[in-house]
Amino acid sequence: MNFIKNNKVQFVNLGLIGYKDAWEYQTSLFDRTLAIKTKNRSLSEDRQQITDNHLLFCEHPHVFTLGKSGKENNLLVDQAALSAIEATYHRINRGGDITYHGPGQVVGYPILDLENFFTDIHKYMRYLEQVIIETLGEFSIEAGRIKGLTGVWLDIDSPLKARKICAFGVRASRWVTMHGFALNVNTDLQYFGHIVPCGINDKAVTSINKELGKFVELPLVEEILKDKFVKVFEVALEALVREKA
DSSP, X not given: OOOOOOOEEEEEEEEEOOHHHHHHHHHHHHHHHHHHHHHHTTSOGGGOOOOOOXXXXXXXXXXXXXXXXXXXXXXXXXXXXXXXXXXXXXXXXXXXXXXXXXXXXXXXXXXXXXXXXXSOHXXXXXXXXXXXXXXXXXXXXXXXXOTTXXXXXXXXXXXXXXXXXXXXXXXXXXXXXXXXXXXXXXOOGGGGXXXXXXXXXXXXXXXXXXXXXXXXXXXXXXXXXXXXXXXXXTOEEEEOOOOOO
């Protein structure tokens, strides 16, 4: 049976949205795709439904999220302190450890059926990293990967200077992805001081703002990210308005 592939990706910018609301929205898209794939198993090829792909961009109010393999003690503050800094905390179902999301950060959630592209989760992660690396290159920021560590980093050849500018954490089930990346643009980096970022205690965190020494408009970064996503994944991006609940 030949799987009918779809290289179109529906793009929605959710703007500033609470973490729980965004999580529930991407979960609804993720579950819908899984349901279609389950139903397709019992259908002849000519009756199968094509699965959709989605890319969501957003910003979150201050929030710390801990992946399913993360350690609780990497959150360095208690509930009272969280309230004082106007932040929330969620344990979630992605991979990875703890990270921070907040204003001035571009958070990207690709909900892709990888069977529309390639069935290789490692290749998927490398492609996401490449999107970020090429985006940063447009700002003359040289970035790369560090073996054994997730994310996109600067000064990758200097262990003492290496610093993370983009964090990643994904979930995949039957080749359908959710969660994604968080690129620090004008992020308040002080919030990372309340956690052990991604469980790594000997590396700094940075942002485009800090590296360039100036404020950078988020819409500009988002447009470049979209262009690089289209290029790297070889997809057609279709802009949509968010569906009503």
